[in-house]
Amino acid sequence: MDSVHFQVDRSNLRRTRFVSKDAGALAPGRVRLAIERFALTANNITYGVAGDMIGYWNFFPAEGEWGRIPVWGVGRVVESNVEGVESSERYFGYFPMSQTLDVEAGSFSAGGFVDVAEHRASLPPIYNRYERLPDGGNADDEAWMMLLRVLFLTGWLIDDFLGDNAFFESDAVAILSASSKTGFSLAHCLSTRETSRPRVIGFTSSVNREFTEGLGCYDEVLTYEETEALDASVPTTIVDMSGNGAVNTRLHRHLTESLKYQCQVGLTHWEGAPGEEDLPGAKPEFFFAPTQVEKRLAEWGAAKLASRQEEAWLSFLERCRPWLQLSEMQGQSALEEAYVQMLEGRTEPDRGVILSL
Incomplete structure (x- = not known):
């Protein structure tokens, strides 16, 4: 065949x-x-x-x-x-x-x-x-699973990783490519934390700003042209799904030492020029989801990890189905x-x- x-x-x-x-x-x-x-x-x-x-x-x-x-x-x-x-x-x-x-x-x-x-x-x-x-x-359930489950679990693992590290002493988490499915998966997890949480800020294009605001999981939404509107006095972690070198450079220069951690996840803006080197603030570190999975498997065991992920996934899916x-x-x-x-x-x-x- x-x-x-x-x-x-x-x-x-x-x-x-x-x-x-x-x-x-x-x-x-x-x-x-x-x-x-x-x-x-x-x-x-x-x-x-x-x-x-x-x-x-x-x-x-x-x-x-x-x-x-x-x-x-x-x-x-x-x-x-x-x-x-x-x-x-x-x-x-x-x-x-x-x-x-x-x-x-x-x-x-x-x-x-x-x-x-x-x-x-x-x-x-x-x-x-x-x-x-x-x-x-069910064909629809399978479609949702292949479309969103792995992306959601990536967002869930980033949230877990950040919380596990006390958000690197940050009071805000800024998500680049906030309209992406992994981006709003993370924002959902952060915004629904039962204990104290950081402020969740989304960066997106002007075209997607209204959509991103309508998701209801960001405390503030800014466009990529508004990096200087971010409060530079607030200790901040960046989670970058975009790989946008120009935006990253501006954020580093704006936040300087208030940038406590940068988690590099995606490269959706793959054709843009790379960011400058030797910038102030934390250096980007690539997030690899399997590493956090292995950590939690060792600490919690497979059954507890699966149970926590399934509960969170079903809650997120219920939020996504209407739109x-x-x-x-x-x-x-x-x-x-x-x-x-x-x-x-x-x-x-x-x-x-x-x-x-």
């Missing part, structure tokens, strides 16, 4: 192609999944921009200068050479933007399996796990168009993109 794959030039994310390949005979110990649907968000653009730095290109290797950007989605087993994994079973997990994926299933549990292929062995375990979905699952519109599309041209819009930052913030090939 032939399988179509969407690939991008690792050094030029605007250069793309579709490749059709014969999937071939399924190897022993392998499972073949037909990828039914997947979500596309600004987070996937970060996967591409940081592909070499963090290793995202290594999950689904391609030949030469080409790469396959990972996405979160749902796949159905169409062939299995592994005892205990049956055809028609469906799994949520990390996939390429392709029609099929072969995985080497191992480390089984009641809830699924891990791809134990050699090329993924050194990669973070949470990205290698495939979670079994119940038979007769976040799911937009489902199918085919190569739809994927190409959605990818370019996301790459250029033209996707409406109240739209969730679900795709299939």
